[in-house]
Amino acid sequence: TGTVIPSDLYGFAERLTEAERSVLSTLREDLRTKVYPRVNDAWDRAELPDELVQAVRGLDLMDPRQLREAGEPIRDILTGFRNFELARCDINVGTLYNAQAGLFRTACTLGGSPEQAAELDPKIVTYELTGVFGLTEPDHGSDVAGGLATSATYDDATQEWVINGAKRWIGGATISDVVATFARDTADGQVKCFLVPREAEGVTMTIIPNKASLRIMQNAHIDYRDVRVPESARLQGINSFADVARCLRSMRSDVAWMAVGAQAGAYEAALKYVREREQFGRPIAGFQLIQEKLAVMLGNLTASLGMMVQLTEQQAQGIFKDENSALAKMYTSLRLRETVGLAREVCGGNGITLETDVARFHADAEAIYSYEGTHEINALIVGRAITGIGAFV
Numbered sequence: 001t002g003t004v005i006p007s008d009l010y011g012f013a014e015r016l017t018e019a020e021r022s023v024l025s026t027l028r029e030d031l032r033t034k035v036y037p038r039v040n041d042a043w044d045r046a047e048l049p050d051e052l053v054q055a056v057r058g059l060d061l062m063d064p065r066q067l068r069e070a071g072e073p074i075r076d077i078l079t080g081f082r083n084f085e086l087a088r089c090d091i092n093v094g095t096l097y098n099a100q101a102g103l104f105r106t107a108c109t110l111g112g113s114p115e116q117a118a119e120l121d122p123k124i125v126t127y128e129l130t131g132v133f134g135l136t137e138p139d140h141g142s143d144v145a146g147g148l149a150t151s152a153t154y155d156d157a158t159q160e161w162v163i164n165g166a167k168r169w170i171g172g173a174t175i176s177d178v179v180a181t182f183a184r185d186t187a188d189g190q191v192k193c194f195l196v197p198r199e200a201e202g203v204t205m206t207i208i209p210n211k212a213s214l215r216i217m218q219n220a221h222i223d224y225r226d227v228r229v230p231e232s233a234r235l236q237g238i239n240s241f242a243d244v245a246r247c248l249r250s251m252r253s254d255v256a257w258m259a260v261g262a263q264a265g266a267y268e269a270a271l272k273y274v275r276e277r278e279q280f281g282r283p284i285a286g287f288q289l290i291q292e293k294l295a296v297m298l299g300n301l302t303a304s305l306g307m308m309v310q311l312t313e314q315q316a317q318g319i320f321k322d323e324n325s326a327l328a329k330m331y332t333s334l335r336l337r338e339t340v341g342l343a344r345e346v347c348g349g350n351g352i353t354l355e356t357d358v359a360r361f362h363a364d365a366e367a368i369y370s371y372e373g374t375h376e377i378n379a380l381i382v383g384r385a386i387t388g389i390g391a392f393v
């Protein structure tokens, strides 16, 4: 399996079929040749160039040709390794892809009625319909479950929903057709979800400027003022926050896989650097203290990868537990933070320039650490499950 993933010491990728490996090696090559060359410049400028968006949308991933030809289904384990590979190239790229293929697609397939899912999914796979996930608000991040303040009121006269409020941090909103907007029904107080067109009257978006992390990915602040959408725009399967949580369980696994891929990207970039860099007349890779750091990084990666393979196989059997996804997101992000710190350290001064790649991973890891539930919130989900006592408030 060394050729599947160079740093997969224990051979977790052996669980993949030949066709799945072929999908991943095509992906890796496409990332290397079509995507990666655009990344550092875009990061430096804090821009999301259209060529990069098109290159990411052009990756044959949601319905890959190699699997179709082999007559194999798309298994969750491949989706996991796909997220790994994307973030191994770059966390922005993984996040951009996942806004459509993870967050938005999950909201529509898990949150839509069977008819809605059947209608929307083929369009999402081909990017005929693009969308993002609008849950977080300016005043409600961690406490969004109870605090969500965006409102949706049904207008009997016009048979439309009227949405008012604001969303914040919505990744990719300014380049997407619709925002899956979570709003509280003023009649029953429950959280519902509406596919709101980006260009609907009453929607205004501004890009959050001056980010020091995930600089390529554009995050929007969105205001909704008397925005009207028909009942057909409401995802019928989301009728309370418990339904949102069903989506989050799956999305947290996707992000955890990205945290592992980013560990691999940072570790491999650091390994390359220490082999090439010479001090005291020899490669610094030959020093004991450097090797200890490499071993810690590889240990983090191996433990995180094993955790994700096992969790994914469990979820593929239909076993979904909030605490299992929360623990995975919490743990892999924590290990990512340690790994990018060590990777940056072994690159010395050059580790803070974009040329060694680790500086980008180091900065972007901070976004992963906070989005899809912060470290603390995921820890509290686990804590509630193991003690039986909710400690959020």
Ligand code: FAD
Pocket (backbone or CB within 6 Å): 132, 133, 134, 135, 136, 140, 141, 142, 143, 168, 169, 170, 171, 214, 219, 367, 370, 371, 372, 373, 374, 375, 376, 377, 391, 392, 393
């Ligand atoms: P806050 O909730 O204000 O938390 C601040 C700090 O307080 C954190 O450390 C938190 O852990 C801690 N804290 C809060 N409550 C407790 C408690 N009870 N006990 C202990 N500590 C606590 N959202 C979307 O809906 N869609 C997106 O596409 C999206 N993309 C994002 C992309 C980026 C780059 C970022 C940074 C965020 C994105 N988010 C998105 C939002 C993200 O999910 C939130 O940032 C996250 O949930 C945390 O909310 P907050 O930033 O408001 O922090």
